[in-house]
Amino acid sequence: MTAESPKIKLTYFDIEGVAESVRLAFTFAGVDFEDDRIKFPEWGELKPKTPHGTLPIMTIDDGPMLTQSGAMLRYAGSLDKTGALYPTDKMFDVEQAVGIAGDFSGSWSPCMYLGMRPQKYGYAEDFNKTEEGVALIKKMRTEFVAEGGDLTTYLKYLSDLIEKNGGTFLCGGDKPTIADCLAVPMIRNFTRGHVDHVDPGCIKNPIIVAYVERFCALPEIKGRYTTGLGA
Numbered sequence: 001m002t003a004e005s006p007k008i009k010l011t012y013f014d015i016e017g018v019a020e021s022v023r024l025a026f027t028f029a030g031v032d033f034e035d036d037r038i039k040f041p042e043w044g045e046l047k048p049k050t051p052h053g054t055l056p057i058m059t060i061d062d063g064p065m066l067t068q069s070g071a072m073l074r075y076a077g078s079l080d081k082t083g084a085l086y087p088t089d090k091m092f093d094v095e096q097a098v099g100i101a102g103d104f105s106g107s108w109s110p111c112m113y114l115g116m117r118p119q120k121y122g123y124a125e126d127f128n129k130t131e132e133g134v135a136l137i138k139k140m141r142t143e144f145v146a147e148g149g150d151l152t153t154y155l156k157y158l159s160d161l162i163e164k165n166g167g168t169f170l171c172g173g174d175k176p177t178i179a180d181c182l183a184v185p186m187i188r189n190f191t192r193g194h195v196d197h198v199d200p201g202c203i204k205n206p207i208i209v210a211y212v213e214r215f216c217a218l219p220e221i222k223g224r225y226t227t228g229l230g231a
């Protein structure tokens, strides 16, 4: 491998999760990488060997294990020789949009993780299996996606950026940036039909619907997704 084409291995679970943005960015950058997807039962053995006990991990040229999907996303963006994925002249716009996508994700997190790790929120480990727990998780998720809820708010923030920047992508132009690589999987998360109490038809904002379809139709990733918006 040369310095121009590093040997990259990205290890994550076989889900979109926080690694999908990184996979997308490498794909748009035209950079080959090993898309290593482990099964959940393999994780128990690997976890203690990772620097921070989490996935994704990435290695470059068989070097040390690197962590943090945000760092990987920016690294992948920096490898795009056209400069379109992580444009230095639009750095503030890109990072602002990345920040909004991050807030969106942070706001959704308790609705998701209360169902997976209730003890992180001060409840008993089996709270998610109790009648009260199931009802609370349902209420939180339903309220989040309901018209006028947090989903509406964050999609409006994103659609305002798309409109302000010319109606194509979050930061304008005819090519996506790393902010789009982050935002689109986050949006599609609500339409793939895999989250209890979330109606896959919950995204109605027409600017967002068109945006996700535009992104998913890009030649580099056309056909990648078979569910949700842009399928």
Ligand SMILES: N[C@@H](CCC(=O)N[C@@H](CS)C(=O)NCC(=O)O)C(=O)O
Residues within 6 Å of the ligand: 017, 018, 047, 053, 054, 055, 056, 067, 068, 069, 070
């Ligand atoms: N900020 C980290 C978060 C990493 C993280 O929390 N990964 C989760 C999966 S999304 C994980 O490894 N969970 C398994 C565990 O904690 O044992 C990143 O973006 O890379």
